[in-house]
Amino acid sequence: MKLATTAKILATGLALLILVVDVAANDPIFVKWLVIDDPGDETIRYYWQHAEAGELSPEALVDLGTMLFYRGWPGDSETYFRQALDINPEMADAWFRMGLVKHHSGDLSGARSAYKKCLKLQSGHAWGNFYLGLLEEQTGEAKAAMEHYETAFQHAPELADPKIN
Numbered sequence: 001m002k003l004a005t006t007a008k009i010l011a012t013g014l015a016l017l018i019l020v021v022d023v024a025a026n027d028p029i030f031v032k033w034l035v036i037d038d039p040g041d042e043t044i045r046y047y048w049q050h051a052e053a054g055e056l057s058p059e060a061l062v063d064l065g066t067m068l069f070y071r072g073w074p075g076d077s078e079t080y081f082r083q084a085l086d087i088n089p090e091m092a093d094a095w096f097r098m099g100l101v102k103h104h105s106g107d108l109s110g111a112r113s114a115y116k117k118c119l120k121l122q123s124g125h126a127w128g129n130f131y132l133g134l135l136e137e138q139t140g141e142a143k144a145a146m147e148h149y150e151t152a153f154q155h156a157p158e159l160a161d162p163k164i165n
Contacts (some may be wrong), residue, residue, distance in 0.1 A: 017094040028076050042069065050078065062094050074101045092122035099128070103135060111135055126156030130165070 022090040033038045050056050056064065065080035080132065099114030103159040118125050133148030134143045152159050161165045 022139075023063055028079075029073075029147065040067070040071075044071070051083070053121060056065060058088040058091055061087070062091070062097060065094075069097070069101060076103055090121055092118045092125055092128070095121065096125060096128045096131070099131060103131065108139060124151070124155040126152045126159060129155070130159055 013148045026037070027050075036042075044064065044067050047060060047067070051061060053065055056155050061080045061084035065077040065084070067077075068074075068080065068136065069077035078098065079102065081098045085098070088094070090160055095114050095118035099111045099118060102108075102114055104112035112132065112135055115128050115135065118128040119132065122128070129152035133145045133152060134146060136142075136145035
């Protein structure tokens with residue numbers, strides 16, 4: 001009798017372990033690297049769980065994407081920026097941050113397109129102008145770069161301060 005009960009408990013435990021491993025296998029890789037009790041990682045986990053449940057606003061999805069980008073997961077960050085844009089394609093900041101991810105990964109055409117969408121929605125987006133200026137400078141378009149830098153500095157003069165930028 002004890003042997004049968006022990007066998008049932010072991011079988012149930014094994015089934016639960018297989019279920020947990022299977023569910024965890026479907027999670028994005030960043031979830032596996034989050035450190036328990038690290039406040040930043042716990043914030044990411046909280047946002048991610050709410051994103052998975054469909055409970056985050058577009059602004060919160062952008063926040064999650066930004067946290068992931070800063071932690072070194074640009075591909076995952078792009079996923080959440082896209083989700084935000086699926087809900088609200090008029091969100092200039094999501095386009096700007098998408099541009100940052102593309103720029104960081106070397107997709108200059110994708111970055112330029114995202115920055116331009118940002119600026120079409122909000123022409124005075126200082127950081128969008130600054131980074132489009134940087135991209136133009138990197139691709140040899142000095143005149144266009146200067147125009148975007150000028151606009152950026154008009155809307156956010158602090159960008160010209162080396163302590164800030």
